[in-house]
Amino acid sequence: MRMKNRVAVVTGAGNGLGREHALLLAREGASVVVNDLGGTVNGAGGDSAAADQVVQEIRAAGGSAVASYDSVATPECAQGLINTAIKSFGRIDALINNAGILRDKS
DSSP states (O other): OOOTTOEEEEETTTSHHHHHHHHHHHHTTOEEEEEOOOOOTTSOOOOTHHHHHHHHHHHHTTOEEEEEOOOOSSHHHHHHHHHHHHHHHSOOSEEEEOOOOOOOOO
């Protein structure tokens, strides 16, 4: 996987698998848009701290990243995420759509 000088958008990147995807892409040389609403597992609330922490980790390791707190629930909401990527890095080369709400029920 060669991601040097590429731009990757990762939804749900504040925790779990999304976080790991974002960190790996950054280690591989990608500039990363870290998207996370910071809500609870049932979708309530919102907090920028999770996305901000991942951005700080990437930057501390010498990578390039910005945070996005936009919802991806509808195309209209997701447009903000796309706008952030284009404004920050000029393009999008990869998208990992990891965002989701955990409904841990049988």
